[in-house]
Amino acid sequence: MKITKAVIPAAGLGTRVLPATKVMPKEMLPIVDKPAIQYIVEEASRAGITDILIITNRGKGFIEDHFDKAPVLEHILTNDKKDEMLRSIKDLDKLANIHYVRQIDTKGLGHAISKARSFVGNEPFAVLYGDDVVIDGVAPATKELIDAYGKFGKGVVGIKPVSRKAIANYCSVKIEPLEGNIYKCTDMIEKPQSDDEIFSLYSILGRCVLPPEIFDILDKTPPGAKNEIQLTDAMRVLAKEYGMTAVEYTGTRYDIGNKFGILKAAIEVGTKHEEIGEELTAYLKEYVKTL
Numbered sequence: 001m002k003i004t005k006a007v008i009p010a011a012g013l014g015t016r017v018l019p020a021t022k023v024m025p026k027e028m029l030p031i032v033d034k035p036a037i038q039y040i041v042e043e044a045s046r047a048g049i050t051d052i053l054i055i056t057n058r059g060k061g062f063i064e065d066h067f068d069k070a071p072v073l074e075h076i077l078t079n080d081k082k083d084e085m086l087r088s089i090k091d092l093d094k095l096a097n098i099h100y101v102r103q104i105d106t107k108g109l110g111h112a113i114s115k116a117r118s119f120v121g122n123e124p125f126a127v128l129y130g131d132d133v134v135i136d137g138v139a140p141a142t143k144e145l146i147d148a149y150g151k152f153g154k155g156v157v158g159i160k161p162v163s164r165k166a167i168a169n170y171c172s173v174k175i176e177p178l179e180g181n182i183y184k185c186t187d188m189i190e191k192p193q194s195d196d197e198i199f200s201l202y203s204i205l206g207r208c209v210l211p212p213e214i215f216d217i218l219d220k221t222p223p224g225a226k227n228e229i230q231l232t233d234a235m236r237v238l239a240k241e242y243g244m245t246a247v248e249y250t251g252t253r254y255d256i257g258n259k260f261g262i263l264k265a266a267i268e269v270g271t272k273h274e275e276i277g278e279e280l281t282a283y284l285k286e287y288v289k290t291l
Contacts, residue, residue: 003124003146003209006049006096008040009112010130011057011103016258025060026257027130031265032273036256037063038092039133045095047142049126052096053119055112057103064100067092108228113210114218122212124149127231132206133265134158137251141207144249148182149209155244157185157235158207160253167192167201171232174199175246185239185246190232191225202246204232205253214238 014021020029027037037054044052056063070089077086099119103112113127126142134141145156162170171190175183183202192198217234224230238244252268255261270280 001124002048003126003149004048004050005120005123006044006052006126006128006142007113007116007120008037008044008052008054008128008130009103009109010037010060010063011055011106011112012130012257013106014257017262023059025056025062027060028062028066029256029262031133031254031256031262032270032276033088035066036133036262036265037130038066039135040128040130041067041095041098043134043140043142044126044128047126047140047146049142050096051099051119053099053101053116054130055103055115056100057106067095067098069093108223108226108230110218110221110229110231110234113231114215114229117215120212120215124155124209124211127208127210129206131255131257133254133256134206134249134251135254135265135269137249139250141249141251141253142209145207145209145247148245148247152178152182152245154242155211155214155235155238156209157188157204157244157246158249159183159202159246160205160248161201162203162205164201167198167203170203170205172197172199173202173204173246175202178245181248181250183246183248185244187239188232188236190230202248204235204246207249208235210235210238211242213242 010027014026017026028035074090101115103115141158145158148156159173168191171188172192173185174187175185178184187199189197214234217237221229221234224233254265271277
């Protein structure tokens with residue numbers, strides 16, 4: 001079955017990036033000249049996704065406005081013959097059919113995904129976490145996962161290795177090699193706090209493709225870490241009962257939910273930017289000499 005729907009949970013408060021996120025959603029913080037969530041939507045579009053549900057909450061209206069038409073601004077740019085600027089904003093509403101729903105009570109990622117049941121229906125769907133921007137790679141990360149779903153017919157998680165110190169803030173997956181960068185996933189645990197709980201230093205980072213059965217599992221999933229309904233806990237049931245596939249996607253992942261991740265993304269993307277890349281690279285080379 002062709003996967004054409006995606007869900008982007010973007011209801012988090014962005015507390016790790018305060019005070020910048022007191023008013024501005026963290027998903028709208030810029031990486032050079034585009035907000036983080038635009039990179040995520042563009043990735044989904046390149047992966048063949050045609051319909052996207054963005055899960056928001058109060059104060060996230062900037063996201064809706066960004067992917068809407070801006071007739072006055074477009075008219076001004078047209079009259080001023082600023083064609084390049086016009087192209088950068090004109091067709092954002094055509095990237096996909098974008099829908100929105102609010103997560104009134106922020107009870108965790110699993111609870112947020114459960115809000116997508118009526119949108120998804122009885123189809124497999126992609127999930128692109130709103131905190132995670134993935135850039136470059138041999139293909140869009142979401143496409144790599146969709147291809148694995150098509151080949152193996154099971155739910156897919158996108159994984160990357162993390163440090164021993166960092167694994168306690170993420171999840172740990174139990175995997176066995178299948179082929180290349182694709183693994184069999186049979187178990188996982190959210191935020192392991194001891195060596196005995198760690199399956200591996202591979203963690204699910206920002207992308208997955210899930211079958212519709214996940215919704216019935218979420219309905220029965222009790223609150224877990226942080227007293228929230230964890231998507232990882234539901235996917236653990238999926239992995240143990242049905243089996244899952246894990247793909248170490250080839251792109252570079254940036255955590256835009258923390259200050260260092262945002263700065264790292266801005267610097268690395270900036271050095272490759274066609275407009276400012278050379279200038280920024282030259283500046284950085286001189287600046288590091290002063291450190």
